Amino acid sequence: MTSPPPKKIVERVNSLHELLEEYNYQYYVLDDPTVPDAEYDRLFRELQAFEKEFPELVTENSPSQRVGGQPLDAFTQVIHPIPMLSLNNAFDDEEFFAFNQRIKDRLKTTDAIEYICEPKLDGLAVSLLYEAGRFVQAATRGDGVTGENITQNIRTIAMIPLHLRGNDYPARLEVRGEVYMPKKGFAALNEKAQQKGEKQFANPRNAAAGSLRQLDSRVAAQRPLEIFCYGVGLVEPALNIDNHYSLLNQLARWGFRINKNIIVANKEGHCIDYYQKILQKRESLPYEIDGVVYKVNEFEKQKQLGFISRAPRWAIAYKFPAEEDISQVLDIEFQVGRTGAITPVARLEPTFVGGVTVSNATLHNMDEVLRKDVRIGDRVIIRRAGDVIPEIVSVIKEKRPQGSQKVTLPKTCPVCDSDVIKPENEAVARCIGGLYCSAQQKEKIIHFASRKAMDIDGLGNKLIEQLVDRKMISTMADLYQLKPTELANIERMGMKSADNLLAALEKSKSTTFAKFLYALGIREVGEATANSLAQHFGDLPPLLEASEAILLQIPDVGPVVAAHLAHFFKQPHNREVIDALIHLGIHWPKSIKRENLPLAGYTYVLTGTYDQMNRDQAKARLQALGAKVSSSVSKKTTAVIAGSQPGSKLPKAEALGVAIMDEKELNTLFEKFEI
Ligand code: D41
Numbered sequence: 001m002t003s004p005p006p007k008k009i010v011e012r013v014n015s016l017h018e019l020l021e022e023y024n025y026q027y028y029v030l031d032d033p034t035v036p037d038a039e040y041d042r043l044f045r046e047l048q049a050f051e052k053e054f055p056e057l058v059t060e061n062s063p064s065q066r067v068g069g070q071p072l073d074a075f076t077q078v079i080h081p082i083p084m085l086s087l088n089n090a091f092d093d094e095e096f097f098a099f100n101q102r103i104k105d106r107l108k109t110t111d112a113i114e115y116i117c118e119p120k121l122d123g124l125a126v127s128l129l130y131e132a133g134r135f136v137q138a139a140t141r142g143d144g145v146t147g148e149n150i151t152q153n154i155r156t157i158a159m160i161p162l163h164l165r166g167n168d169y170p171a172r173l174e175v176r177g178e179v180y181m182p183k184k185g186f187a188a189l190n191e192k193a194q195q196k197g198e199k200q201f202a203n204p205r206n207a208a209a210g211s212l213r214q215l216d217s218r219v220a221a222q223r224p225l226e227i228f229c230y231g232v233g234l235v236e237p238a239l240n241i242d243n244h245y246s247l248l249n250q251l252a253r254w255g256f257r258i259n260k261n262i263i264v265a266n267k268e269g270h271c272i273d274y275y276q277k278i279l280q281k282r283e284s285l286p287y288e289i290d291g292v293v294y295k296v297n298e299f300e301k302q303k304q305l306g307f308i309s310r311a312p313r314w315a316i317a318y319k320f321p322a323e324e325d326i327s328q329v330l331d332i333e334f335q336v337g338r339t340g341a342i343t344p345v346a347r348l349e350p351t352f353v354g355g356v357t358v359s360n361a362t363l364h365n366m367d368e369v370l371r372k373d374v375r376i377g378d379r380v381i382i383r384r385a386g387d388v389i390p391e392i393v394s395v396i397k398e399k400r401p402q403g404s405q406k407v408t409l410p411k412t413c414p415v416c417d418s419d420v421i422k423p424e425n426e427a428v429a430r431c432i433g434g435l436y437c438s439a440q441q442k443e444k445i446i447h448f449a450s451r452k453a454m455d456i457d458g459l460g461n462k463l464i465e466q467l468v469d470r471k472m473i474s475t476m477a478d479l480y481q482l483k484p485t486e487l488a489n490i491e492r493m494g495m496k497s498a499d500n501l502l503a504a505l506e507k508s509k510s511t512t513f514a515k516f517l518y519a520l521g522i523r524e525v526g527e528a529t530a531n532s533l534a535q536h537f538g539d540l541p542p543l544l545e546a547s548e549a550i551l552l553q554i555p556d557v558g559p560v561v562a563a564h565l566a567h568f569f570k571q572p573h574n575r576e577v578i579d580a581l582i583h584l585g586i587h588w589p590k591s592i593k594r595e596n597l598p599l600a601g602y603t604y605v606l607t608g609t610y611d612q613m614n615r616d617q618a619k620a621r622l623q624a625l626g627a628k629v630s631s632s633v634s635k636k637t638t639a640v641i642a643g644s645q646p647g648s649k650l651p652k653a654e655a656l657g658v659a660i661m662d663e664k665e666l667n668t669l670f671e672k673f674e675i
């Protein structure tokens with residue numbers, strides 16, 4: 001029998017609870033920690049040591065007890081004292097305006113309604129119960145009336161307070177919110193599952209649901225779950241608050257995490273602006289959302305409106321177009337790209353997803369086809385997020401039809417019949433046909449004509465395909481030898497459009513060295529690398545003469561790019577095409593060699609806001625003087641140019657002993673060198 005803990009230790013344990021909860025709150029809710037992680041860990045271990053010595057000091061809501069005890073046999077049921085309502089949906093502006101009009105009619109008003117606009121998290125609704133400021137129970141929404149007791153699992157979520165902050169909280173408080181798994185945590189979880197050969201989750205929502213359904217809270221504790229709170233259920237005694245926005249602010253003061261993208265809209269039009277704004281932001285948010293929610297702000301109005309069949313009349317979810325849906329693989333074909341890369345592409349049963357009809361999805365390469373085990377006939381989950389190319393997320397194996405067909409990499413190019421080779425250590429297979437392959441011819445010319453390359457107006461993909469198929473062109477140089485009479489013979493091409501095209505071709509001849517380099521379509525030479533090369537060499541002849549060793553000295557050029565460049569310029573047919581293009585009149589202003597510029601060899605990093613110019617202008621002026629402008633500070637940085645409200649780059653520069661300049665000094669630099 002150990003002696004009871006001394007009073008001093010009881011007090012220290014209590015203050016450790018408070019400190020740890022405070023630091024937790026700063027870290028997770030305010031997103032603004034005041035102590036380093038190491039300090040938090042030290043206090044946490046101190047608490048654990050006391051609890052080990054005096055087990056009677058261990059309380060259910062001790063920060064050390066978040067990772068729970070014994071696994072459960074089953075979840076018990078929880079009856080929601082106040083039902084958890086569901087949300088009605090709107091799918092277009094018209095449906096939102098109809099909702100708004102119904103509200104005005106019911107309230108017999110023509111005045112604009114004030115709405116609170118919230119992102120709609122794609123997770124699971126939960127209820128958190130606090131008694132005398134202490135977390136006592138959590139439940140799933142279930143059917144809205146009865147849910148499951150998931151207290152142990154919810155306690156593992158570090159951003160959920162175990163004790164409320166302040167002292168003005170009601171005796172009983174039920175807070176409602178959405179538990180979700182952030183995108184990054186989901187990806188990491190699935191990667192781990194894949195490495196272990198375990199089943200992966202189809203999406204973050206399923207992963208969050210699966211985590212909350214764990215009977216063993218030690219498993220749940222390993223899952224990266226988070227929460228945003230959006231309302232209350234039972235509150236005793238009632239609060240002296242009369243609108244939703246004030247309620248959210250009060251919840252934040254008590255320690256609950258509230259989404260930062262919530263706004264007040266005092267005009268209905270602002271609700272639509274909000275939808276568009278959040279839709280734009282959707283990709284960049286660290287969590288998945290499936291729409292926005294509008295709620296009438298004033299509680300008095302909410303009360304007058306009431307609810308109908310389990311959904312409030314005063315709220316509506318305006319859903320985004322679904323990013324995922326189910327489709328069927330009709331066929332898997334192999335496409336040949338500009339550099340000969342053979343890409344498997346799934347032809348799909350057309351499906352409306354992410355706001356457009358999708359009938360093709362890339363499978364990237366054969367490794368991916370095998371990893372996902374995609375077969376012709378399979379039912380698959382397809383995803384189209386933002387502007388990215390639609391993808392196959394996974395195969396629904398349970399629904400695999402009999403006679404589904406595997407595909408294999410073709411041995412010869414489906415277009416030109418040349419051999420297909422796949423280097424052992426690469427994922428990509430390639431047709432070795434080069435410029436003999438009409439698919440590669442087409443793709444090379446399409447790239448050459450594109451906006452960021454030679455920008456040939458009116459020369460679309462379809463037209464290029466026709467020109468190649470009719471053998472009117474086979475290289476980019478052939479474009480500049482097309483005759484108006486030849487062109488006019490082409491389908492849907494009259495004399496007038498033929499003239500327009502020839503004018504556009506003529507115009508494109510005047511370009512920049514960087515664009516020309518990019519237009520050549522050399523492997524791994526994108527816009528940035530082309531710019532670097534152009535800045536460094538200033539003109540074509542020195543580049544053609546450069547050895548791989550010289551190329552390696554250029555920023556952005558590593559061994560792979562250097563090898564591709566050297567290989568490209570060694571090929572006689574590439575030299576022929578380049579000579580022909582120049583002979584046919586393509587030209588660019590010869591720029592001064594970069595190494596002769598006054599700031600060549602210097603690297604600057606920009607941070608903060610400047611008074612007299614924006615960062616882009618500063619960057620352009622520095623680059624024009626030959627300097628490099630980088631986005632991260634390193635020992636090689638010449639100086640960091642700090643405006644007002646500089647970011648973390650400033651302390652980093654100080655730590656590395658890198659020089660720091662202000663806007664005035666930057667201007668002095670410009671004055672010295674600019675003519
Ligand atoms: O972010 C959410 N998923 C969210 C869900 C939200 N921001 N607000 C919500 N508000 C409600 C009402 C208006 C009924 C209190 C909701 C939900 N309900 C909800 N989530 C799941 C079912 C209902």
